[in-house]
Amino acid sequence: MKKNPATVDIIAFGAHPDDVEIGAGGLLAKEAALGYKIGIVDLTRGEMGSRGTAEIRAGEADRAAQILGAVWRLNMEMPDGEVSADPESVMKVARVIRTYRPSIIIAPYWDDRHPDHAKASQLISEAHFKAGLKKLEPELGAFRPKTILYYFLNRMDSYSFVVDVSKHYAKKQEAINAHHSQFGEVGLKPLAVLGVKAPLQFIESRDRFQGAQIGVAYGEAFLVRTPVPVKDPMMIWGSE
Numbered sequence: 001m002k003k004n005p006a007t008v009d010i011i012a013f014g015a016h017p018d019d020v021e022i023g024a025g026g027l028l029a030k031e032a033a034l035g036y037k038i039g040i041v042d043l044t045r046g047e048m049g050s051r052g053t054a055e056i057r058a059g060e061a062d063r064a065a066q067i068l069g070a071v072w073r074l075n076m077e078m079p080d081g082e083v084s085a086d087p088e089s090v091m092k093v094a095r096v097i098r099t100y101r102p103s104i105i106i107a108p109y110w111d112d113r114h115p116d117h118a119k120a121s122q123l124i125s126e127a128h129f130k131a132g133l134k135k136l137e138p139e140l141g142a143f144r145p146k147t148i149l150y151y152f153l154n155r156m157d158s159y160s161f162v163v164d165v166s167k168h169y170a171k172k173q174e175a176i177n178a179h180h181s182q183f184g185e186v187g188l189k190p191l192a193v194l195g196v197k198a199p200l201q202f203i204e205s206r207d208r209f210q211g212a213q214i215g216v217a218y219g220e221a222f223l224v225r226t227p228v229p230v231k232d233p234m235m236i237w238g239s240e
């Protein structure tokens with residue numbers, strides 16, 4: 001079957017325009033550098049954030065997507081602060097999945113203190129399932145990505161694996177810094193993103209810690225709900 005040129009290998013979903021950079025920016029930069037097509041979908045424009053307007057944030061998000069090497073970035077314009085897994089929102093996300101047919105989707109971890117992150121997780125998980133139902137809006141064609149990788153924002157929990165993102169860490173930092181309204185210095189007022197006053201240091205410390213778990217400089221941890229199929233443990237743990 002001929003592939004629609006708009007299709008991608010991976011779609012990374014976030015509730016707000018800097019979420020995927022924080023939780024999975026290293027993985028996205030790495031996969032883009034390996035030649036995979038990446039799409040990014042922000043559910044809201046982040047208009048309720050204390051800093052920046054929807055317009056400023058849209059420009060920052062586009063710049064960050066370019067830095068990571070994504071082929072497109074969409075915004076679903078759902079209400080910031082009110083992300084909901086209602087049936088219509090689930091179908092909207094399911095249609096995006098069916099249109100772009102990624103092998104993997106990336107979503108925020110469900111147990112997060114920000115209600116939008118938790119709701120986004122539920123919404124994307126339900127959309128992933130519904131996108132595969134043949135009798136539901138059959139005109140777009142049923143399609144279910146192979147898995148969902150959940151990334152961490154505020155709360156870290158047990159995870160399934162850690163990806164070495166050391167070589168792509170500079171891109172992740174550059175992409176986060178592109179969200180200047182969120183992470184730049186604003187007067188002398190301390191910033192509080194992710195519930196901490198030094199968010200960039202917090203993100204870097206966590207990624208260094210994750211990297212240390214697997215013996216590399218920087219890592220990103222992901223959780224999947226099903227066992228990870230490993231063809232050959234020697235590919236991972238055998239001597240080089």
Ligand SMILES: [Zn+2]
Nearest residue numbers: 015016019117
């Ligand atoms: Zn967020």
